[in-house]
Amino acid sequence: MDMTVRTKEEVALGRLEDAPGFLLRMAQLKVYEQFFDQVGDHRIKPGEFSVLWVISCNPGIRQSLLGQRLMIKRAHMTKLIRALEEQELVSRRIPDADRRAVELSLTTKGRAAVEAASQWFFAYEQSLGANLSASERERLIGLLKKFIGIKATGL
Amino acid sequence: MDMTVRTKEEVALGRLEDAPGFLLRMAQLKVYEQFFDQVGDHRIKPGEFSVLWVISCNPGIRQSLLGQRLMIKRAHMTKLIRALEEQELVSRRIPDADRRAVELSLTTKGRAAVEAASQWFFAYEQSLGANLSASERERLIGLLKKFIGIKATGL
DNA sequence: TGAAATTTGTTTACAAGGAAACAATCTCCC
DNA sequence: GGGAGATTGTTTCCTTGTAAACAAATTTCA
Numbered sequence: 001m002d003m004t005v006r007t008k009e010e011v012a013l014g015r016l017e018d019a020p021g022f023l024l025r026m027a028q029l030k031v032y033e034q035f036f037d038q039v040g041d042h043r044i045k046p047g048e049f050s051v052l053w054v055i056s057c058n059p060g061i062r063q064s065l066l067g068q069r070l071m072i073k074r075a076h077m078t079k080l081i082r083a084l085e086e087q088e089l090v091s092r093r094i095p096d097a098d099r100r101a102v103e104l105s106l107t108t109k110g111r112a113a114v115e116a117a118s119q120w121f122f123a124y125e126q127s128l129g130a131n132l133s134a135s136e137r138e139r140l141i142g143l144l145k146k147f148i149g150i151k152a153t154g155l
Numbered sequence: 156m157d158m159t160v161r162t163k164e165e166v167a168l169g170r171l172e173d174a175p176g177f178l179l180r181m182a183q184l185k186v187y188e189q190f191f192d193q194v195g196d197h198r199i200k201p202g203e204f205s206v207l208w209v210i211s212c213n214p215g216i217r218q219s220l221l222g223q224r225l226m227i228k229r230a231h232m233t234k235l236i237r238a239l240e241e242q243e244l245v246s247r248r249i250p251d252a253d254r255r256a257v258e259l260s261l262t263t264k265g266r267a268a269v270e271a272a273s274q275w276f277f278a279y280e281q282s283l284g285a286n287l288s289a290s291e292r293e294r295l296i297g298l299l300k301k302f303i304g305i306k307a308t309g310l
Numbered sequence: 311t312g313a314a315a316t317t318t319g320t321t322t323a324c325a326a327g328g329a330a331a332c333a334a335t336c337t338c339c340c
Numbered sequence: 341g342g343g344a345g346a347t348t349g350t351t352t353c354c355t356t357g358t359a360a361a362c363a364a365a366t367t368t369c370a
Contacts, residue, residue, distance in 0.1 A: 144178040
């Protein structure tokens, strides 16, 4: 006799199976996996894209505010912005009103990069959740927005 | 006149606001933040707990299978298991049937640790999504399960 | 005013996690 | 049987992200 499990589907998860934190982690890992399958690695990564996108939506946004909104810690944001600056996608400006702060904008090259990347980025986002029906997908998006505290319109 | 945003809520996200991959990332970051606020850092981390828990649900499970189920890469699993072994929570056994493989079980100490940790772990999981109604929370759990490919019972 | 406390960003040192190359073992198929 | 190829786990190196200490500027408030 042999009690050991053999396939991934046979592995018992017990109560973990209904734990939202665990499920969110698994969902995010699956999304990342799908990203590398689909988009490959020779382009802007999702994290970088979100930073560029939000700067393009909010020109002159302060680094600290951008970090708060995207839940990126200050130390990491410094590195991200430096990397984007070295690629000449982002420009930094110290405002006179507060000389500790940094205001971020896209360069011309940065705007072009966001324009190009948003094509495949949103196509990839659209492809996520293909195993859900359209209404389930909408409902998931609405619930996630509410979960993280973005006003869920309608739902 | 001054066009710059000042508070987190004013930051425009544009189309990103409806991108499931982005929302999942934000949700997971929020969960992690809440974990450290609530549980503190002097205990087992969520990732470690999930490994211990799944071993306890599937005694003798092979390392590779555990990794597949929890979407943990082999290289990282090696480190995790070694750390747990050094804490004498997990024991490794090379089966005769396949001497490449490793079968994992909990030690007595490991079983006690899971028993104790599951108290606060599931309480913490229960506290997630407190800003959702009970039915919304259930629906979110069901949709996440379907999203990641665990059979969603009912929903 | 002017010292104490706060905010903003940077630096440094570290933890979590992944990719690629590797060694050992096992499976397949001639 | 025995080689080609696949699987399993480990090691090494690298990327991503965090924590803590710090410097500079700003705000608070006696």
